[in-house]
Amino acid sequence: MIIIQTALYIEAAEAAKYYGLTEKTDRALPARVFTDEKGLAAVMVTGTGGFNAACGVASALTYLGAGSGDFFVNFGIAGAEKDTDWGVLAPGDIVRAFKCSCENERPFYPDIIYKSPFAPAEVVTVKDPRSYSPEKYACSGAESLLPKVFDMELYYAVKAANMFLGPEALISFKTISDYAGNTASAGGIIDKTNAEKVINDAWQRLFPVIDRTAEKLREDCQRQESFKLIPGDTEKLLEALGNTLKLTYAGREMLKNRIRKDMLSGEDVNARLEALVSEAEGSGLKNKKDRERFFRDRVMADRRGGDELD
Amino acid sequence: MIDVLYIEKDALGLPFSRKIRAKLPHATVVPIDRWEDVFYRKNQNFALQKKDQNLIVGINRGGFVMQGSDNCQSAGADVFAYCSFAKNCIAGCGYCYLQGMMRSGNLLAFANMEDCFGEVRGLLERERISENRKMLLAVSYDNDIYALEGLFGYIGMWSDFVDAEQREGLTVEIRTKCGTRQFVDHAKPSNGSLVFTWSVSSPENIKKYEPMTSDLKARLDAAEYAVKKGFRVRLALDPVLDVSEGPGGYVKLCEEIRARNIGEKLDAVMLGGFRIPADYLKIMRKNAPSSPIAFDSYEVREGTACYAPEREKKLTDLIAGNLVKTAGVPGERIFILDREAAKG
Numbered sequence: 001m002i003i004i005q006t007a008l009y010i011e012a013a014e015a016a017k018y019y020g021l022t023e024k025t026d027r028a029l030p031a032r033v034f035t036d037e038k039g040l041a042a043v044m045v046t047g048t049g050g051f052n053a054a055c056g057v058a059s060a061l062t063y064l065g066a067g068s069g070d071f072f073v074n075f076g077i078a079g080a081e082k083d084t085d086w087g088v089l090a091p092g093d094i095v096r097a098f099k100c101s102c103e104n105e106r107p108f109y110p111d112i113i114y115k116s117p118f119a120p121a122e123v124v125t126v127k128d129p130r131s132y133s134p135e136k137y138a139c140s141g142a143e144s145l146l147p148k149v150f151d152m153e154l155y156y157a158v159k160a161a162n163m164f165l166g167p168e169a170l171i172s173f174k175t176i177s178d179y180a181g182n183t184a185s186a187g188g189i190i191d192k193t194n195a196e197k198v199i200n201d202a203w204q205r206l207f208p209v210i211d212r213t214a215e216k217l218r219e220d221c222q223r224q225e226s227f228k229l230i231p232g233d234t235e236k237l238l239e240a241l242g243n244t245l246k247l248t249y250a251g252r253e254m255l256k257n258r259i260r261k262d263m264l265s266g267e268d269v270n271a272r273l274e275a276l277v278s279e280a281e282g283s284g285l286k287n288k289k290d291r292e293r294f295f296r297d298r299v300m301a302d303r304r305g306g307d308e309l310d
Numbered sequence: 311m312i313d314v315l316y317i318e319k320d321a322l323g324l325p326f327s328r329k330i331r332a333k334l335p336h337a338t339v340v341p342i343d344r345w346e347d348v349f350y351r352k353n354q355n356f357a358l359q360k361k362d363q364n365l366i367v368g369i370n371r372g373g374f375v376m377q378g379s380d381n382c383q384s385a386g387a388d389v390f391a392y393c394s395f396a397k398n399c400i401a402g403c404g405y406c407y408l409q410g411m412m413r414s415g416n417l418l419a420f421a422n423m424e425d426c427f428g429e430v431r432g433l434l435e436r437e438r439i440s441e442n443r444k445m446l447l448a449v450s451y452d453n454d455i456y457a458l459e460g461l462f463g464y465i466g467m468w469s470d471f472v473d474a475e476q477r478e479g480l481t482v483e484i485r486t487k488c489g490t491r492q493f494v495d496h497a498k499p500s501n502g503s504l505v506f507t508w509s510v511s512s513p514e515n516i517k518k519y520e521p522m523t524s525d526l527k528a529r530l531d532a533a534e535y536a537v538k539k540g541f542r543v544r545l546a547l548d549p550v551l552d553v554s555e556g557p558g559g560y561v562k563l564c565e566e567i568r569a570r571n572i573g574e575k576l577d578a579v580m581l582g583g584f585r586i587p588a589d590y591l592k593i594m595r596k597n598a599p600s601s602p603i604a605f606d607s608y609e610v611r612e613g614t615a616c617y618a619p620e621r622e623k624k625l626t627d628l629i630a631g632n633l634v635k636t637a638g639v640p641g642e643r644i645f646i647l648d649r650e651a652a653k654g
Contacts, residue, residue: 099341107347261603261605
């Protein structure tokens with residue numbers, strides 16, 4: 001599932017429209033949540049500020065049952081610095097957060113496994129981007145390697161999302177709305193009249209990237225999960241053998257690991273299990289000792305010693 | 311291809327970091343406060359990170375040198391130490407303990423090597439390492455520094471260090487699965503303190519369980535090259551794997567050694583069955599779900615998952631016999647890991 005989080009509805013509207021989402025009204029969450037029937041995408045609007053972002057993301061991800069293969073996207077407008085070593089970010093430009101920082105907190109770094117064409121940036125979450133002063137967030141030396149942009153939620157949103165999802169599944173894009181600091185002197189560019197257009201233009205550039213990335217992440221996670229999967233018919237045979245030998249939970253786990261190992265080695269495990277089940281049933285195993293001997297000598301035969309891990 | 315380079319702010323000005331940046335001009339540099347902030351994030355996906363590794367350059371503030379583990383070979387040294395200044399590897403071997411030990415699949419390299427060498431100097435003094443009291447310092451367990459020499463240049467640094475120290479009794483072991491011969495030339499064989507150890511296995515095991523590493527031929531060619539250059543060279547058949555293909559593949563390995571006529575010239579050959587701390591194996595089963603070795607059956611003895619003793623002994627004895635008979639390695643230079651003896 002692609003899960004998009006924004007602070008304001010104006011930032012989310014185009015995404016809700018693109019993915020064909022409708023607002024959920026049958027729940028009590030501190031965020032507005034929009035979903036589709038197939039569970040392919042969702043949008044949450046958490047309100048402005050770090051506290052709202054953290055609460056909104058945590059509750060919405062719980063509600064959506066977020067887990068492996070899901071992809072969290074934070075999007076919103078952000079203020080840039082006007083004159084820096086790395087050049088000028090213009091209103092409407094899109095950046096991707098390589099670093100999410102916040103005063104007095106340890107920064108968070110989303111994994112950059114899946115590439116995108118947007119410029120890297122450090123997103124600094126502040127209470128009020130208008131209070132920005134170049135002296136406070138001086139861009140010099142080490143700091144000048146990544147451009148800084150300022151928002152009011154990202155740090156808290158990703159930290160909350162990281163409780164549910166890995167850093168490889170967290171991504172944030174910001175479109176530059178104006179320059180941080182006193183807007184009167186720094187020059188506010190985007191206002192209510194053109195904000196919608198700038199945001200929607202950004203979404204049109206972002207949708208293909210988000211869709212492609214979500215697809216790749218889903219494929220990668222499915223591939224990983226597929227190794228762990230034991231097919232239904234094999235599961236049934238494992239169950240049958242476990243029942244015949246009256247195996248404990250630990251014994252069944254040992255057996256499952258053994259079979260998983262054989263599967264990964266390319267062996268025909270079903271044929272072996274079928275043979276073991278019929279042999280066990282036909283052996284007249286009378287007591288616990290007989291069953292344990294059969295398990296040790298026949299099932300785990302070439303693996304003397306057994307696995308005490310489980 | 312490393313696209314993102316996380317560098318600690320305190321390391322940005324160090325020559326090591328500057329050299330790395332010059333070698334990776336296209337990488338985006340992200341200045342970070344502490345390497346731990348990237349390396350120890352919550353919920354990381356080791357396998358995905360491993361597929362597309364980024365590099366973290368940090369400052370090690372917690373010490374570089376540790377006592378060698380009973381699970382590792384000391385090849386008869388009186389003091390066995392282990393030095394970690396780079397973590398994680400570019401290869402993805404199916405049995406590698408790093409998959410159970412590391413929270414991140416990204417590469418980590420420390421830039422403050424002067425601190426590392428200072429610590430080693432202190433240890434050499436404290437332990438009074440001399441001709442009569444030998445020390446093995448393993449420097450590449452957590453990372454194949456030889457394979458990454460083109461990027462990090464650690465081999466050159468260690469060579470300079472042992473050259474400057476001129477310490478009798480010190481052996482610095484660089485272990486690798488890389489078959490690139492030219493990295494041997496980054497070191498000087500001058501005082502024999504630097505030992506190259508090629509980790510080898512049967513050709514079948516290499517193909518199946520050691521993807522992204524050099525094949526057996528290339529490794530042995532590189533070993534032969536290092537022997538000719540006057541270095542002390544070792545081979546490590548470690549871990550020896552008891553896999554369905556059987557131990558026959560190890561005979562082929564011995565034949566390859568014989569074909570190069572280096573058996574008698576080897577400084578040591580080390581053998582040990584597969585073993586891993588049990589806690590690591592549990593994590594390895596999550597991080598390497600496609601590895602059959604992770605799901606084999608093991609005994610747990612004193613916290614280590616390993617083969618049953620008779621199973622391991624049968625394997626190692628068979629291979630050791632072949633090393634003598636087929637490869638021409640003198641028996642006294644074959645070291646079989648005995649964890650019990652190591653403790654005693």
